[in-house]
Every structure is written in structure tokens, then in C-alpha cells.
Amino acid sequence: xxxxxxxxxxxxxxxxxxxxxxxxxxxxxxxxxxxxxxxxxxxxxxxxxxxxxxxxxxxxxxxxxxxxxxxxxxxxxxxxxxxxxxxxxxxxxxxxxxxxxxxxxxxxxxxxxxxxxxxxxxxxxxxxxxxxxxxxxxxxxxxxxxxxxxxxxxxxxxxxxxxxxxxxxxxxxxxxxxxxxxxxxxxxxxxxxxxxxxxxxxxxxxxxxxxxxxxxxxxxxxxxxxxxxxxxxxxxxxxxxxxxxxxxxxxxxxxxxxxxxxxxxxxxxxxxxxxxxxxxxxxxxxxxxxxxxxxxxxxxxxxxxxxxxxxxxxxxxxxxxxxxxxxxxxxxxxxxxxxxxxxxxxxxxxxxxxxxxxxxxxxxxxxxxxxx
Numbered sequence: 001x002x003x004x005x006x007x008x009x010x011x012x013x014x015x016x017x018x019x020x021x022x023x024x025x026x027x028x029x030x031x032x033x034x035x036x037x038x039x040x041x042x043x044x045x046x047x048x049x050x051x052x053x054x055x056x057x058x059x060x061x062x063x064x065x066x067x068x069x070x071x072x073x074x075x076x077x078x079x080x081x082x083x084x085x086x087x088x089x090x091x092x093x094x095x096x097x098x099x100x101x102x103x104x105x106x107x108x109x110x111x112x113x114x115x116x117x118x119x120x121x122x123x124x125x126x127x128x129x130x131x132x133x134x135x136x137x138x139x140x141x142x143x144x145x146x147x148x149x150x151x152x153x154x155x156x157x158x159x160x161x162x163x164x165x166x167x168x169x170x171x172x173x174x175x176x177x178x179x180x181x182x183x184x185x186x187x188x189x190x191x192x193x194x195x196x197x198x199x200x201x202x203x204x205x206x207x208x209x210x211x212x213x214x215x216x217x218x219x220x221x222x223x224x225x226x227x228x229x230x231x232x233x234x235x236x237x238x239x240x241x242x243x244x245x246x247x248x249x250x251x252x253x254x255x256x257x258x259x260x261x262x263x264x265x266x267x268x269x270x271x272x273x274x275x276x277x278x279x280x281x282x283x284x285x286x287x288x289x290x291x292x293x294x295x296x297x298x299x300x301x302x303x304x305x306x307x308x309x310x311x312x313x314x315x316x317x318x319x320x321x322x323x324x325x326x327x328x329x330x331x332x333x334x335x336x337x338x339x340x341x342x343x344x345x346x347x348x349x350x351x352x353x354x355x356x357x358x359x360x361x362x363x364x365x366x367x368x369x370x371x372x
Contacts, residue, residue, distance in 0.1 A: 005309035049172030053205030056231030060181025252351025
């Protein structure tokens with residue numbers, strides 16, 4: 001049996017005709033940059049997350065960059081985030097000449113540990129970026145309370161978490177700004193790069209809309225030095241079709257996650273594998289189903305040989321990346337992030353998986369440990 005980590009073809013076949021019709025209509029219109037389709041997507045996403053504003057941009061990475069720019073982050077400022085995340089979270093900070101200040105994660109959900117947050121805040125701290133990793137929200141209540149006391153902006157890195165919620169509120173309205181990615185592998189994925197920033201602050205939304213077009217509200221009149229980060233109408237057309245199915249796919253991922261928990265328990269694998277934890281106040285959308293495994297690399301090789309796709313998100317924490325050596329962090333600085341990097345393994349979780357495929361994945365993991 002061959003089970004890829006993600007099978008986008010299976011998802012595409014269920015809506016092929018509708019997507020092709022939307023693309024064809026956009027091509028007939030010959031309007032490819034921003035325009036009414038992008039506005040429609042912005043309105044739809046704002047409605048979905050219950051924000052008053054949403055601004056389409058070219059990628060999730062640009063969403064993070066523009067959110068920082070809108071908050072006025074500049075050279076010499078500090079921005080607090082975690083080292084166990086995709087590079088774009090910290091890369092956006094560095095591109096503005098600001099300094100990423102890292103802090104450790106909680107071992108159970110891989111998200112920012114609020115109990116450590118105030119230790120790293122200084123007079124130069126301009127923003128905090130908690131990451132909703134793998135589809136589960138960070139502890140935004142605790143983070144937000146600390147940020148408010150110190151008068152610091154909060155940017156949700158929700159690039160993996162569209163549809164996730166905490167205490168009944170969706171990711172996208174839990175901070176001052178939230179950033180989403182529509183990279184093809186995300187729960188809501190386009191046919192290329194695309195992103196969105198949501199906020200309830202009108203001034204921040206207007207600033208991002210201006211900055212995404214070279215700092216211009218009026219053509220050829222530039223108020224600030226912005227960037228070119230306009231969302232393509234073709235991406236908006238595809239995403240409008242897919243957004244209608246997002247909750248259905250999230251339900252499928254959550255169903256598969258629950259089934260995995262049952263199968264792993266039945267196979268008596270809990271001594272070998274630590275399964276994802278969902279906190280009671282969270283609605284997890286499982287962009288990834290990420291295990292902790294001590295013999296991770298051996299297991300991954302075994303699963304590859306037996307047709308099961310996996311991935312390691314992420315094998316090297318950001319504070320140990322060569323490009324961040326000048327920050328002065330040493331190995332051992334963030335033990336939970338470093339341990340996670342050595343143990344995590346993501347297995348297939350997409351909604352189109354059959355029960356037979358889920359059983360096969362667990363059977364192969366069980367077979368690996370029986371041989372050890």
C-alpha cells in the first residue's frame with residue numbers, strides 16, 4: 001500500500017469541475033491582480049474567522065512581514081517568538097532589521113509556553129508572535145494578558161491553523177493581527193503561494209492594504225516604503241471554491257485523529273509513541289498529526305520502505321540555524337524545542353484517508369517496534 005503524507009489529487013478530484021470553471025471565468029475576465037475576486041475572498045475569510053477586516057497578500061511569509069511593518073517594527077526592535085516553527089516566523093523579523101528573541105515551547109502541544117514569556121520581554125520588545133503550530137492555538141489568553149500589561153502587540157502566526165479555535169473564538173481574532181498561509185499543503189491551500197492578514201483594527205488593516213502595494217493608496221503616490229505583495233485573482237478564485245469545504249475537511253481530519261488515538265491504543269503503542277494532545281479549550285484542525293518517537297529516523301526510514309509518507313516538522317530549531325549564530329544561542333538553550341526536533345514525526349492525516357489506510361499506518365508502526 002502507498003499512502004503519501006498528503007494527497008492533493010484526491011481532494012482536487014472532488015471539485016475539479018468547479019475549480020476549472022472559476023479559473024476559466026477569471027481568465028475570461030483578464031483581471032489577475034487584486035480586484036473583485038480578491039475582495040470577495042477577503043470578505044469571506046473575515047466572515048469565517050469573525051474579524052472586521054481581512055487583507056489578501058502574496059504569501060503567509062509576506063503576511064507576517066506586513067503585520068510587523070504595520071505595527072511599526074524596525075531595526076533595533078525585538079520581537080519574541082519560538083524557535084520550533086517554520087523559518088518564515090523569524091525570517092520576517094530579521095528582514096526588518098529587528099532581533100528575533102526566542103523562548104521555549106510547551107512539550108505537550110509544541111506551542112509557546114506563556115510561563116516563560118515575561119523573562120524575555122525587555123524595553124525593546126515591540127511584538128510577540130505566538131505560533132499555532134500544527135493546527136492548535138497557543139494559549140492566547142495568557143499571552144494576551146502579558147502583552148497588554150507591557151503594551152506590546154500580538155501577531156498570531158496562524159499559517160497552519162485556519163479554522164482552529166480557542167474558547168469558541170477562531171484563530172484570526174485572538175491577537176491584534178493574525179497571519180494565514182494558503183500554501184497548497186495547508187488545510188485551505190491554493191494553487192501556489194497566497195496569504196491573508198486579519199484584524200479588528202481598521203488602521204492596521206488600512207496600513208497593510210497600503211504597504212502591500214509599495215506603500216501606496218493612490219496610484220504612483222507612495223506614503224511609505226512598502227513591498228509588492230498583492231494576492232492574485234486566480235488564487236482567490238480557487239480559494240473561494242475550497243473555502244466552502246474547509247469545515248468539512250477539518251471534520252475529516254479530526255475524525256481521523258480520533259481514529260488514530262483508538263488504533264494506537266488498541267495496538268498498545270503508547271510506550272513507544274506519544275500522540276498529539278488537544279487542550280480542552282481548543283478546537284484542533286490537525287494541519288499535521290505529529291507524533292513523538294524516540295527512534296524517529298529509524299521509524300521514518302521503515303515507513304518509507306513500506307509506502308507510508310512522513311515528514312519532520314522541524315529537524316533543527318531556529319536558534320541553532322547557521323544564519324542565527326550571531327544571536328548567541330547555544331545548544332541546550334531551549335531544551336523542549338531541541339527535544340521536539342529530535343523526536344517529532346508527522347504522519348498522514350488528510351480528510352480523504354480511508355479507515356483501511358489509517359489501520360495500515362498504525363500496523364506498520366507496530367511492526368517496526370515489534371522488530372526492535
